[in-house]
Amino acid sequence: MASSFLPGEPERPVVKTEIPGPASKEYITKLTQVFDTRSLNMLADYTKSVGNYIVDPDGNALLDVYAQIASIPVGYNNPVLRKAAESPEMVTALINRPALGNFPSHDWADVLETGILKVAPKGLNQVFTGMAGSDANETAYKAAFMWRRQRDRGGPAVEFTEEEMESSMLNKSPGASELSILSFKTAFHGRLFGTLSTTRSKPIHKLDIPAFDWPHATFPQLKYPLEEHAEENAKAEADSLAEVEHLIKNYHVPPAAVIVEPIQSEGGDNHASPAFFRGLRALTKKHGVLLIVDEVQTGVGATGKFWAHEHWDLPEPPDMVTFSKKAQTAGFYYGDPTLRPNKPYRQFNTWMGDPARALLFRAIIEEIQRHDLVANTARVGDYLFGKLEGLAKKYPGQFDNLRGKGQGTFIAFDNPKRDEFLKKAKKFGVNIGGSGASAVRLRPMLIFEKHHADILVEALEKVVSS
Amino acid sequence: MASSFLPGEPERPVVKTEIPGPASKEYITKLTQVFDTRSLNMLADYTKSVGNYIVDPDGNALLDVYAQIASIPVGYNNPVLRKAAESPEMVTALINRPALGNFPSHDWADVLETGILKVAPKGLNQVFTGMAGSDANETAYKAAFMWRRQRDRGGPAVEFTEEEMESSMLNKSPGASELSILSFKTAFHGRLFGTLSTTRSKPIHKLDIPAFDWPHATFPQLKYPLEEHAEENAKAEADSLAEVEHLIKNYHVPPAAVIVEPIQSEGGDNHASPAFFRGLRALTKKHGVLLIVDEVQTGVGATGKFWAHEHWDLPEPPDMVTFSKKAQTAGFYYGDPTLRPNKPYRQFNTWMGDPARALLFRAIIEEIQRHDLVANTARVGDYLFGKLEGLAKKYPGQFDNLRGKGQGTFIAFDNPKRDEFLKKAKKFGVNIGGSGASAVRLRPMLIFEKHHADILVEALEKVVSS
Incomplete structure (x- = not known):
């Protein structure tokens, strides 16, 4: 059975050669001469995907359940996106890229x-647009x-005082503030200098x-299955919140904000309960510290809500x-008008995002709503x-700490030989990613259907039983 | 006379209303509700530009001699760029955006x-691709x-030692290095946390x-006209180099690199001589410090060379x-293979640039070479x-420190009432930008021709004489 949402998918995976095969190897040899390919996973032909x-x-x-590190929403060569990409609006946006803060287009x-x-x-009706996840977090x-x-x-x-203005030019306090962003252990928020510090x-x-x-606080390390560890897990979350409060009150570089992922993704798919996040909201509110929710990986439907924090x-x-x-595209949503700084040009850069990519997101949203892909x-x-619970029972030790129940397809488990597991999966026709020390993370697109799940589960079983 | 390079340009500027006029005002009112418009300069209709x-x-x-903060290379709605934007390759790149480090496309x-x-x-045959100028500098x-x-x-x-690995996770030395980037006073290299520090x-x-x-060193403050201040200027440059050397040898956070713009652009179009830059290259080489040349604003032809450092x-x-x-698009060029870090995933992020924008740059390069636009x-x-030298003589005090001779159209001058000057210019049909405290900076596109220069000069004369 092919996709209900997209025409032209193969019925099943096709594995003809080792991966990389001979054609891929030739391309890789050429690419290595000018581009670092040591993190290359597999070469792709996007005209055929x-x-x-x-x-x-x-x-x-x-079958791609990694999806460009969780960044392809509605499938390769989606015809609705193609239509948007071919539209006169898109062409205009591509070839006349504005400095959005200075010369936005009329539309x-x-x-x-x-x-x-x-x-x-x-509750958040404003946006500051940016280029990528790191950029979104840094501007936040x-x-x-x-x-x-x-x-x-x-x-x-x-x-501003004279002293502030002068010291800012020297990268010194009080002009350069001695404030911090509090994040969590095993968090990932990006790799530029500010985000990398978190x-x-x-x-x-x-x-x-x-x-x-x-500063950073311990993220609660939940034990699975959740229902067997309710008390311990509640304690881990309470301890984490207590640590956050302690750091807010005592860290020698006071936090202006706490940033948290709804599910720590690169860190290994670490979850916490809704109660934990409600606690974090209450705590930050109480101490006048902002709460930034990093939905770079969890956002746009994959957890079965459009935004994971809706859970x-x-x-x-x-x-x-x-x-x-x-x-x-990228950016941060906000609601409080005082998050617009008091003067222009304080939050500013040349491009401030990209209208072409904003048009693409619009088409993605249309496609999601048309097929109700979040509910899907x-x-x-x-x-x-x-199905994975079944596998976990059948193959003890191979699908450990299965997590993500009720979180859409945002599912992960631990495997003791994770890297080998991922390599083997390719042989059985599935492209999967890992995260953290031992997690196999599933990141299907929003057009992933039951029959795709069946193919995936079949392949996973072959991986552990072969 | 219209453009020789592009069809459809108006013969001359058209000013029908105040700017913003009634239609623009309506759009701006709407936009302000969701987007910070306090740095808005003018609204544009890119379908008609x-x-x-x-x-x-x-x-x-x-007549636009600001060109989206110096970022439009070959004119609005350039047909060669349009063709590239409409190509099947572009459409594929737009709708199937890869994680370039993991899954690059075969081509x-x-x-x-x-x-x-x-x-x-x-001498630089490798590239690390990125998203925008700040990102390019931060990855460098x-x-x-x-x-x-x-x-x-x-x-x-x-x-790496255990101590390095453990301390890196705590944002502490030795894992997080205590090294710096040395930049210059009045430099601009971006606004993310690392670049903003420079x-x-x-x-x-x-x-x-x-x-x-x-650390930062003083950038030589040249006096104009250059030929009348040769000795002073040489001394300013020697002093600056001595300060750089002193900081390299003594600053308590040792510089790993020096970053410099060929012409300090946002800082007010501050120039230095080729001898200064040769001195900087020699000095950094001598002390084992890297030299990063930030060509984000000077690159791609505007100084009459493809890269300004060719001068x-x-x-x-x-x-x-x-x-x-x-x-x-964006990134950094390099040649030395040891600038690729020793392990994969050290210099990495999800998108690592954007093939769609790389295709656009390819079309820009074709257009530049086809018309020899750098020579133009x-x-x-x-x-x-x-012509501007003529104006400067005719209107003393209005076109001070005229600079950029032999640097293509990368020309600037100081005006005592700069902000008013720029506003008035719009009335006479010209869109111009400022930089630094009092500079009027000219940043025409590469398709700017003599008759455009005549229109510009005529408008500038009206600004100062009206």
Whole structure:
């Protein structure tokens, strides 16, 4: 059975050669001369890839549940996206790229309102647009620092002092603030200098790069199955919140904001309960610290809600929500007007995003709504999770700490020989990614259906039983 | 006379209304509700803009010598770019965006070699691709830090110590290195956390944002006309180089690299002589410090060379050259293979650039070469400079410190009432930008011709004489 949403998918994976095969190897040899290919996973021919299937130059077609590090939303060569890409609007946007802060196009408000803002998280009706996830988080951090200093200064009307202006030019306090962003252990928020200071994934991401003296708290390490460890897990979450509060009150570089992922993704798919996040919202509110929710990987439907933080039933929204990846553009949503700094040109850069990519997100949203793909993902995720529970019982030790129940297809498990597991999966026709130390993370697209889940489960079984 | 390079340009500017006119005002009111418009300069209708002319929704058509903060290379709605934007290759690239480090497309080497690398600066045959100027500079900084630590550690084969790995996760030395990037006063290199620490343009760009304790040296402040101040200027440059050397040897956070713009652009169009830059290359080489040339604003033809540092006649190339803006994509060029870090995933992110924008740069390069637009810019720049010298003589005090001779159309002057000057220019049909405290900076596109220069000069004369 092929896809219900997209024409032209193969019925099943096709594995014709070793991966990389001879044609791929030739291309890789050429590419290595000018581009670092040591992190290359597989080469792709995107003209031939379709729907849930990534196709390589040797004619191998793999069911892709990695999806460009969770960034392809509605399938390769989706015809609705193709139509948007071929539209006169897109062509104009591509060849006349504006400096959005200075010279926005007359229809920019319309593009925002029918696209990026149409899916704005509840309570957040403003957006600052950017280029990619790191950029979205860094501009959110900047907004947090300016907001906090403005509050402490006595409001937007209070002018900067001479001392502040002079010391800022020397990278010194008080002009350069001595404030921090609090993040969590095993978090990933990006790899530029500000975001990397909040990223705590792996040494290889951080080694040799100067970092800010910013605090981090322990993220609750839940035990699975959840129902057998309710008490311990509640304690882990309470301890984490207590640590956050302690750091907010005592860290020598005070946090202006706490940033958290709804599910720590690069860090190994670490979950916490809605109660934990409600606690975090209450705590940050109590201490006048902003809460930034990093939905770069969790956003745009994969957890069975458009935004993963909708699972939490928060009494008040986060202060900022950052997005990228499946949105194919980036930025941060906010609601409080005081998060716009008190003067122009404080939060500014040349491009401030990309209208072409904003048009693409608009088409993605249309496609998601047309097929109700968020509901599809919730439904297929439940189905897949059930099947994986079966596998976990059948193959003890191979699908450890199965997690992501009720979180759409945002599912992971641990395997003791994870890297080998991922390699083997290719032989059985499936492209899967890993994260953290031992997690196999599933990141299907939103057009992933039950029959794709069946193919995946069959392949996973072959991987552990072969 | 209309453009020789592009069909459809108006003969002259058209100013029908105040700017913003009634139609623009309506759009702006709507946009302000969801997007910060306080830095808005003018609204544009890009469907109607053409060549050197930016058109607004009220039908005003201004000769655009600001060009989206120097980022439009070959004119609005350039037909060659349109063709590239409509090509099947572009559509595929737009709708199937890869994680380039993991899953590059089979033709990525070809896209690089026929595009970005076709214009690689002499001696630099490798590229790391990125999204925008800030990103290009930050990844270049990361390369510098990893390179330096690797050298000090004893080479790529030396493994990280346990202490380095553990301390890196705590943002502490030795894992997080205590090294710096040395930049210059009045430099601008971007506004993310690492680049902002090297940016020394204005307090409004830096206030409230935490910064690294990195050093900066005085950029030579040349006096004009150059021929009347040869001795003083040579001394200013010698002093600057001595300060750089002193900081390299003594700053308590040692520099891994020096970053410099060929012409400090946002900082007010501050120039230095080729001898200064040759001195800087010699000095950095002598002390084992990398030299990064930031060509984000100067690159891609505007100075009458493809890269501005070609004016310097360097005996050895810079270690890295960063680019963006007119390239419509971004990244850094390098040559030394040891600038690829010793392990994969150290210099990595999800998208690592954008093949769609790489295709656009390829088309830009084709268009530049087809019409020999770099030579055109050199020629028209000389013509324009001569005319401006005439104006400067005729209107003393209005075109102070006229600079950029022999640097294509990359020309600037100071005006005591700069902001008013720029506003008035719109009334006379010209869109111009400022920089630094009092500079009027000219940033025409590469398709700017003599008759455009005549229109510009005529308008400038009206501005100062009205």
